[in-house]
Structures are given as structure tokens and as C-alpha cells.
Amino acid sequence: MTHPNGRQDVLHIAIVGSGPSGFYAAEALLRSGRNVQVDMIERLPTPFGLVRSGVAPDHPKLKQSTLVFDRISRQEGFNFLGNVMVGRDVSLVELQSTHHAVILACGAHSDRRMGIPGEDLEGSHTATAFVGWYNGHPDFRDRVFDFTQEVAVIVGHGNVAADVCRILAKPVDELRSTDISDHAFHALSESRLREIYLVGRRGPAQAKFTPKELRELGEIEGTVARLDAQECHVGAQCEVELASPTNTFAAKNVELFRSYILNESSGASRTIRFRFCLRPVALHGNGRVEAMTLERNALEGPAFAQVARPTGACEVLSCGLVFRSIGYRSEAIEGAPFDPQRGVVPNDRGRVLDDSHHVPGLYVTGWQKRGPSGIIGTNRADSIETVEALLSDFAAASGSPRPGATALRDLLEGRGIRIVGLEDWQKIDAAETERGKATGKPREKFTRIDEMLSVL
Amino acid sequence: MPHIVTDNCEGCRFTDCIEQCPVECFHADAERLYIDPDVCVDCSACISACPVNAIYDVIDMPADKEPWIAINADRAKSLPVVTAKQPPLGTAESRRAELGF
Numbered sequence: 198m199t200h201p202n203g204r205q206d207v208l209h210i211a212i213v214g215s216g217p218s219g220f221y222a223a224e225a226l227l228r229s230g231r232n233v234q235v236d237m238i239e240r241l242p243t244p245f246g247l248v249r250s251g252v253a254p255d256h257p258k259l260k261q262s263t264l265v266f267d268r269i270s271r272q273e274g275f276n277f278l279g280n281v282m283v284g285r286d287v288s289l290v291e292l293q294s295t296h297h298a299v300i301l302a303c304g305a306h307s308d309r310r311m312g313i314p315g316e317d318l319e320g321s322h323t324a325t326a327f328v329g330w331y332n333g334h335p336d337f338r339d340r341v342f343d344f345t346q347e348v349a350v351i352v353g354h355g356n357v358a359a360d361v362c363r364i365l366a367k368p369v370d371e372l373r374s375t376d377i378s379d380h381a382f383h384a385l386s387e388s389r390l391r392e393i394y395l396v397g398r399r400g401p402a403q404a405k406f407t408p409k410e411l412r413e414l415g416e417i418e419g420t421v422a423r424l425d426a427q428e429c430h431v432g433a434q435c436e437v438e439l440a441s442p443t444n445t446f447a448a449k450n451v452e453l454f455r456s457y458i459l460n461e462s463s464g465a466s467r468t469i470r471f472r473f474c475l476r477p478v479a480l481h482g483n484g485r486v487e488a489m490t491l492e493r494n495a496l497e498g499p500a501f502a503q504v505a506r507p508t509g510a511c512e513v514l515s516c517g518l519v520f521r522s523i524g525y526r527s528e529a530i531e532g533a534p535f536d537p538q539r540g541v542v543p544n545d546r547g548r549v550l551d552d553s554h555h556v557p558g559l560y561v562t563g564w565q566k567r568g569p570s571g572i573i574g575t576n577r578a579d580s581i582e583t584v585e586a587l588l589s590d591f592a593a594a595s596g597s598p599r600p601g602a603t604a605l606r607d608l609l610e611g612r613g614i615r616i617v618g619l620e621d622w623q624k625i626d627a628a629e630t631e632r633g634k635a636t637g638k639p640r641e642k643f644t645r646i647d648e649m650l651s652v653l
Numbered sequence: 654m655p656h657i658v659t660d661n662c663e664g665c666r667f668t669d670c671i672e673q674c675p676v677e678c679f680h681a682d683a684e685r686l687y688i689d690p691d692v693c694v695d696c697s698a699c700i701s702a703c704p705v706n707a708i709y710d711v712i713d714m715p716a717d718k719e720p721w722i723a724i725n726a727d728r729a730k731s732l733p734v735v736t737a738k739q740p741p742l743g744t745a746e747s748r749r750a751e752l753g754f
Contacts, residue, residue, distance in 0.1 A: 217675065228736075258694045262675045407697050409710060442706060442754055449713060574698030578672035581738075 209601030216246020218563025219302035279617030315480030324522035333378035346517025353522030354397035547583025655690035661707035
């Protein structure tokens with residue numbers, strides 16, 4: 198609706214989640230020229246989602262994306278409401294009454310399960326838990342990993358698996374000056390790991406690593422990356438895939454894998470072993486993981502649609518630690534449609550669908566929208582698409598006026614919720630940076646919510 | 654290593670890369686795009702977004718692309734940042750076909 202003076206009514210938008218997809222949605226809204234108020238709601242007192250708690254501590258350059266998020270957060274019309282959990286402190290229905298539209302940007306923080314016997318034995322972990330633990334995420338602060346073990350198996354051939362592998366393999370001295378959490382640094386400095394297997398269900402041409410991450414695994418001081426020549430099988434259909442001009446990452450990966458065939462373990466204190474076309478069948482052990490049974494797969498089908506079919510041939514691998522990194526799922530949010538098969542919120546270009554009908558005023562972006570694919574920047578294009586859909590839905594009129602943040606704050610404060618605002622986060626940020634100075638780290642994160650709140 | 658935009662961008666300027674960049678490191682003139690190596694965070698998101706494989710991580714670049722390192726660094730400094738996707742150049746589709754993509 199347009200006022201007689203020509204000014205559009207303010208459009209109040211709530212964004213749930215403060216990771217990359219949430220921030221890029223905020224950016225697209227604030228750049229649109231439309232009169233918008235963006236209220237970003239985050240369940241932790243700290244923003245930035247997986248850039249804070251996912252990106253590995255030894256990848257500081259990627260973390261510079263937070264400089265862009267800082268810039269977005271300082272724009273007029275942006276509010277941060279941290280330490281507020283939708284579904285616990287405020288319901289989605291309540292948000293829908295205080296705001297014209299809600300954008301879900303909660304990511305995908307549950308791991309897919311392998312669904313095999315022994316999966317929950319002690320020593321079997323999710324990559325999410327390990328990554329969250331070394332990055333100081335409060336949810337995983339008290340996890341315990343047994344680094345007296347000598348052999349670890351990582352299931353999955355994606356960049357998260359590569360991060361897990363690299364942090365396990367790297368000499369701790371190389372992590373000392375990063376923002377790795379102190380508790381993780383000390384636990385890893387006692388590590389006796391010698392062998393790290395990276396197991397994938399398909400072949401070298403289908404591995405999902407970006408070449409950059411794969412190359413890094415071959416460059417770790419004191420660690421050798423290896424694979425057996427017969428393991429690096431590239432069939433005729435794989436050759437077709439590799440010849441495609443748009444599949445350059447796979448071609449580069451195979452080139453790197455082939456270079457690792459020649460590597461020798463002698464003199465190395467740790468070995469990374471790539472294994473392909475294997476499917477975990479069971480974990481075994483007396484009270485804790487002692488071994489994994491793997492079944493050999495064969496690739497079948499045409500190029501770019503090859504599927505892994507089990508062959509019945511099995512082998513047993515002794516191991517004391519297992520990390521699964523085979524995909525992520527969003528969790529259902531009360532009041533929002535959910536696709537339990539895909540683990541995402543069903544949507545059409547960001548418009549949330551319930552039984553193929555658009556739910557008015559409800560949108561989704563990022564991993565919760567498309568599933569766990571892509572990297573930080575992928576979410577920018579994704580959020581631009583969602584915001585385009587939203588703005589076109591509200592192009593004609595905002596609809597009835599909504600109170601926005603004022604009413605939301607009243608409601609939360611009435612419930613005794615300590616809202617962490619942008620200035621509060623800046624205090625936490627400054628305190629963490631200060632704590633890091635003593636040990637030459639860019640920051641020493643607070644890993645418990647009460648610690649974060651205690652500096653406010 | 655930083656990322657660079659190379660010759661295939663010229664005559665195309667598809668700009669799909671711009672939406673994938675987490676840090677706004679793309680700059681443009683009328684013909685093509687350039688990456689500011691001091692802003693690029695080396696994430697590689699742009700590489701697979703380019704329909705004509707114009708973008709390389711310097712570590713993976715063919716030897717004949719080397720001059721583009723300096724060209725990107727120099728031109729990016731004097732040209733404005735481009736933050737949103739733009740229509741490709743009029744010659745983009747014929748150039749794409751000519752390049753074999």
C-alpha cells in the first residue's frame with residue numbers, strides 16, 4: 198500500500214537464522230530499495246552460523262566473509278535478536294503475526310544416519326559433532342573423542358569430510374595460532390592417530406571434494422596422502438564424465454588422486470588413505486567401535502547418473518573412531534511444512550509450499566531450502582532468489598500493518614528472554630578477541646552460553 | 654591462491670559468478686569482469702558458476718593464463734565493484750558457442 202505522500206508502508210521481515218543464507222537474504226532485502234525492516238533471529242548469542250562454527254579454524258580467509266556480514270548488520274533497518282529460539286522462546290505463528298513475512302534460514306544441522314548396526318557404538322560420531330566441538334559450538338562443548346585410538350574412518354567424500362580429516366591429521370602446532378577452541382586443541386595435542394581412512398561409496402571421479410580441499414590433504418606436514426593404484430579405478434562412463442568441459446573439478450580431483458598413488462608412507466607420522474566404491478555395512482565392537490565391515494560397490498549406469506550397486510564382496514577394517522559425513526538434514530520447525538524424505542522445507546524458488554500451495558508470508562533459503570550443497574557463496578544466489586520471490590509477492594501492497602520488532606521484543610521480554618542485540622554481540626566479539634591475544638590467537642571463543650552472557 | 658577471470662569472459666560477461674561471490678570481489682568494465690585478489694577469499698564458488706570456464710584458481714591455471722594475474726589485480730583497483738548479476742553481453746551466446754560450451 199502506498200501512502201498519499203508516496204512512501205511505501207514499511208515491510209517487516211523476520212529472518213530465522215544468522216548464517217550465510219540469512220545474512221545474504223538480509224542484504225538482498227536491504228538493497229532492494231523497498232522500505233524494509235529486517236529482524237534477524239538467532240538461537241545462540243553469537244551470529245554467523247557455519248562461518249563461525251563450521252568453517253575450519255585453519256581456513257581463516259574464508260572466515261573473512263564475516264566482514265561482509267558485519268557490513269550488512271550495520272545497515273539501517275537491520276536488527277539482530279540473538280539468544281532467541283523460534284519454537285522455544287517464540288512460536289512461528291507469533292512471528293507470522295508480528296511480521297509481514299518470515300524467511301527460514303536455519304540450515305541443516307542434523308546428520309544423515311548410515312542406518313547400519315553398531316552405528317551408535319561409543320567411538321562412532323557425526324562429523325557435525327566433531328566440527329562443532331573443535332569450533333567451540335555450545336551444543337557440542339562436552340563431546341568426548343578418544344584420541345588414544347590409532348585408526349579413524351571418515352565416511353564421505355565431501356568438503357566436510359576433508360575438514361575433519363585435515364584437523365585430525367594436522368600437527369597441532371599448525372593449529373595453535375588459529376581460533377580452534379582451547380579444549381579441542383588440548384585434546385588433539387594428545388592424539389595418537391596414525392591412519393585416517395576416507396571412504397566413499399562411489400569412485401574417484403564422483404568425489405565431491407573441491408580440488409582445493411583435496412590438494413590440502415596432500416600437503417599436510419608429517420602426513421602422507423595415499424591410495425592404491427587399483428583403488429583409483431576410472432571406468433569408461435567416468436571418462437565421459439571427466440571429459441565434460443563443465444566437470445573440471447572432477448578432472449582435477451582425479452589428477453590429484455593419481456598423484457597420491459605414488460606417495461610412500463615411510464617417515465610419515467600419519468597416513469591418509471582414500472578408499473572408493475565401499476559401503477559401510479556394520480560397525481562392530483565390544484562396548485565401543487573396534488571394526489567396520491565394508492561392502493564393495495560397483496558403478497552402474499550412464500555417465501552423470503552412475504549409481505553404486507553392492508556386489509556382496511565384504512572386507513573388515515579395524516578402527517577405533519568413526520566419523521560419518523554423508524549429508525545433512527534440516528529439522529522440522531513447528532508450524533512449517535517439512536519434507537522428511539529430503540530433510541528440507543518444501544518450496545518453489547523459496548516460497549514455502551504446503552501440499553503444493555504457497556503458505557502466505559513464509560519463505561525459506563539456504564540449506565533448509567535446497568539441501569546441504571554448495572559453499573558460502575552459493576547461499577548468496579539462493580537468498581537472492583528467495584528475496585525476489587518475496588518482494589514480488591509484496592510488490593503491490595504490504596497488506597495490513599505489522600508491529601515488527603517492537604512487538605516481538607515486548608513479547609520476548611515479557612517471557613524473561615535476554616535478547617542479545619548487535620551491540621551485545623560486539624561486546625562478546627571484543628571479549629573473545631581479547632581472550633585470544635594472550636595465546637596469539639585471533640580469538641578464543643566462549644563455548645558456553647552463560648559465559649557469553651556473562652560479559653554483557 | 655587468488656582466483657582470476659581470464660579471456661573467455663570477454664564478449665560474454667555472463668556475471669553468474671557475481672551472485673555466488675560471498676565477499677563482492679568482482680569488478681567490471683564494458684567487456685569483462687576482474688577479481689580483486691586482496692578481497693577474494695579463495696572459496697572457488699565462482700569457478701563452477703561460470704558457463705564458459707573463464708575463472709581459475711591461480712594454482713590450477715594453464716601457463717598461458719599467467720598475464721591475467723596482473724591484469725585482474727590492476728583493473729580491479731580502478732573499476733567499480735559489481736554486486737548484482739547483469740544481463741550478459743549481446744555477443745554472449747555466439748561467443749559461448751564459439752568457445753565450445
